[in-house]
Amino acid sequence: xxxxxxxxxxxxxxxxxxxxxxxxxxxxxxxxxxxxxxxxxxxxxxxxxxxxxxxxxxxxxxxxxxxxxxxxxxxxxxxxxxxxxxxxxxxxxxxxxxxxxxxxxxxxxxxxxxxxxxxxxxxxxxxxxxxxxxxxxxxxxxxxxxxxxxxxxxxxxxxxxxxxxxxxxxxxxxxxxxxxxxxxxxxxxxxxxxxxxxxxxxxxxxxxxxxxxxxxxxxxxxxxxxxxxxxxxxxxxxxxxxxxxxxxxxxxxxxxxxxxxxxxxxxxxxxxxxxxxxxxxxxxxxxxxxxxxxxxxxxxxxxxxxxxxxxxxxxxxxxxxxxxxxxxxxxxxxxxxxxxxxxxxxxxxxxxxxxxxxxxxxxxxxxxxxxxxxxxxxxxxxxxxxxxxxxxxxxxxxxxxxxxxxxxxxxxxxxxxxxxxx
Amino acid sequence: xxxxxxxxxxxxxxxxxxxxxxxxxxxxxxxxxxxxxxxxxxxxxxxxxxxxxxxxxxxxxxxxxxxxxxxxxxxxxxxxxxxxxxxxxxxxxxxxxxxxxxxxxxxxxxxxxxxxxxxxxxxxxxxxxxxxxxxxxxxxxxxxxxxxxxxxxxxxxxxxxxxxxxxxxxxxxxxxxxxxxxxxxx
Numbered sequence: 103x104x105x106x107x108x109x110x111x112x113x114x115x116x117x118x119x120x121x122x123x124x125x126x127x128x129x130x131x132x133x134x135x136x137x138x139x140x141x142x143x144x145x146x147x148x149x150x151x152x153x154x155x156x157x158x159x160x161x162x163x164x165x166x167x168x169x170x171x172x173x174x175x176x177x178x179x180x181x182x183x184x185x186x187x188x189x190x191x192x193x194x195x196x197x198x199x200x201x202x203x204x205x206x207x208x209x210x211x212x213x214x215x216x217x218x219x220x221x222x223x224x225x226x227x228x229x230x231x232x233x234x235x236x237x238x239x240x241x242x243x244x245x246x247x248x249x250x251x252x253x254x255x256x257x258x259x260x261x262x263x264x265x266x267x268x269x270x271x272x273x274x275x276x277x278x279x280x281x282x283x284x285x286x287x288x289x290x291x292x293x294x295x296x297x298x299x300x301x302x303x304x305x306x307x308x309x310x311x312x313x314x315x316x317x318x319x320x321x322x323x324x325x326x327x328x329x330x331x332x333x334x335x336x337x338x339x340x341x342x343x344x345x346x347x348x349x350x351x352x353x354x355x356x357x358x359x360x361x362x363x364x365x366x367x368x369x370x371x372x373x374x375x376x377x378x379x380x381x382x383x384x385x386x387x388x389x390x391x392x393x394x395x396x397x398x399x400x401x402x403x404x405x406x407x408x409x410x411x412x413x414x415x416x417x418x419x420x421x422x423x424x425x426x427x428x429x430x431x432x433x434x435x436x437x438x439x440x441x442x443x444x445x446x447x448x449x450x451x452x453x454x455x456x457x458x459x460x461x462x463x464x465x466x467x468x469x470x471x472x473x474x475x476x477x478x479x480x481x482x483x484x485x486x487x488x489x490x491x492x493x494x495x496x497x498x499x500x501x502x503x504x505x506x507x508x509x510x511x512x513x514x515x516x517x518x519x520x521x522x523x524x
Numbered sequence: 525x526x527x528x529x530x531x532x533x534x535x536x537x538x539x540x541x542x543x544x545x546x547x548x549x550x551x552x553x554x555x556x557x558x559x560x561x562x563x564x565x566x567x568x569x570x571x572x573x574x575x576x577x578x579x580x581x582x583x584x585x586x587x588x589x590x591x592x593x594x595x596x597x598x599x600x601x602x603x604x605x606x607x608x609x610x611x612x613x614x615x616x617x618x619x620x621x622x623x624x625x626x627x628x629x630x631x632x633x634x635x636x637x638x639x640x641x642x643x644x645x646x647x648x649x650x651x652x653x654x655x656x657x658x659x660x661x662x663x664x665x666x667x668x669x670x671x672x673x674x675x676x677x678x679x680x681x682x683x684x685x686x687x688x689x690x691x692x693x694x695x696x697x698x699x700x701x702x703x704x705x706x707x708x709x710x
Contacts, residue, residue: 117706124706125618125619125707128703128707129614129615129618129619131703132614132615132696132699132704135699135700135703136696136699181709184552185552186548186551186552186702186705187702187705187706188703203550205550211546211547212546226551226554226557
């Protein structure tokens with residue numbers, strides 16, 4: 103088994119929401135530390151657990167992904183590992199003195215020039231002072247910032263800062279590189295360079311702990327992945343499994359959002375009343391490309407002819423994404439006095455994983471007068487499409503794709519032979 | 525010069541957290557470097573003052589031994605200002621009110637020393653002067669420079685306090701760093 107580089111045990115961190123109380127707690131904690139008092143690992147008024155009982159290890163040669171929703175505790179975890187913050191309880195053991203945290207600011211001082219920042223960072227990571235002047239030129243050249251080396255870093259763009267910090271860390275050659283969303287803001291050239299650097303780093307036996315929302319990067323780089331959810335370690339496993347769980351966790355949040363966005367008002371009144379909209383599926387769970395049947399039951403107080411029954415589906419800020427109108431290609435339907443049912447069968451639902459809104463409207467065919475509608479006012483109808491446990495579905499869910507297009511891929515060699523891939 | 529030295533050193537060290545928040549929230553172990561950087565900065569200013577002081581002393585035919593003792597006295601103020609500034613740096617960074625008070629208070633105390641208003645001309649002020657710790661500080665430094673026997677004990681105490689305060693205060697800052705940085709997080 104390879105060398106243990108990072109060992110996190112029962113790590114907990116509390117934060118205070120109230121700034122006034124937080125200042126008081128900070129002063130009290132400082133005085134407590136000075137007096138040698140042990141920290142009471144319980145919540146005080148206004149506090150919450152940003153991290154709770156987190157355990158994991160990283161060994162040499164491993165690439166571990168760290169994913170979770172915004173506010174889940176990833177950055178707090180990275181800051182504790184980096185030694186910037188102190189845990190409330192538990193411990194972090196970093197078994198190397200060459201652990202580097204790379205965040206989107208690159209740890210650079212904005213009031214110093216690029217050259218000064220490089221010198222400081224190299225000195226901080228223990229580069230011998232004799233080697234620093236030569237290393238500065240190499241780093242500036244690697245970052246392709248020769249023209250800006252003597253400008254203050256505060257005048258750099260985010261991408262330039264990232265390039266400079268990447269160049270510094272490529273020189274420092276850390277044992278463990280902790281990356282906190284460092285790719286955001288970099289251009290395509292930087293991303294390719296960063297990608298190559300990470301691969302070379304792992305090939306040379308380095309370890310990476312990568313906190314990112316770039317699931318494509320996580321999926322392609324990480325053999326193992328950790329999911330932090332509401333401050334706790336929700337799951338740990340292969341990248342595909344954990345990303346699948348992560349996207350599943352997102353669904354209820356989307357659903358709540360859809361429900362909240364609907365105003366609580368009364369449903370339609372009048373001669374026609376939609377009583378139920380049922381979405382039927384074979385095994386109770388809808389996946390992309392599944393056959394789906396939507397049944398609309400309505401009650402009419404009189405016979406009306408001709409009418410249309412429309413189903414609109416929307417999601418991801420697009421509404422309608424699709425409209426299915428029953429009776430439009432013919433003379434229309436006839437509503438009988440009493441109960442009526444419309445059935446809409448979709449053989450292959452071309453929606454990607456996500457939560458969608460469904461609105462049903464019954465209108466007169468000739469004048470387009472709305473007789474009844476639902477899914478709009480207070481009685482939201484949602485259609486939840488789950489993603490399958492495969493990398494393509496995970497990626498589609500992460501990218502918030504709305505449409506799923508089933509495709510077959512194949513690659514042709516120059517000689518004309520086919521290397522098929524389902 | 526005594527007042528300026530004290531205020532410069534006090535201010536530099538008192539603001540090590542708030543002036544370097546961008547660095548502190550991304551790097552660990554930089555507090556000691558920042559303290560040293562502040563010390564070097566103040567030493568440079570102190571060196572310039574010492575050169576001016578030397579010029580005056582040569583002009584006034586002061587003996588070398590008096591000059592050296594004078595520098596030693598200002599050195600004590602240097603350490604005391606740095607130590608006090610470091611002691612208060614975490615609290616100054618955490619509470620904006622403390623920061624504002626500490627910006628104003630030393631000036632007020634210096635205004636109430638016999639340097640700015642002669643004690644003899646205002647008998648009512650003499651009690652205030654006695655209560656002001658800075659008066660005591662200046663008297664002790666003068667004692668170092670001029671060898672006043674009556675203040676030798678207080679001078680010794682001042683030297684001891686100055687020497688001990690600085691490392692203790694630096695340790696306080698090291699312990700306080702994570703708590704202060706937590707307050708800086710965006």
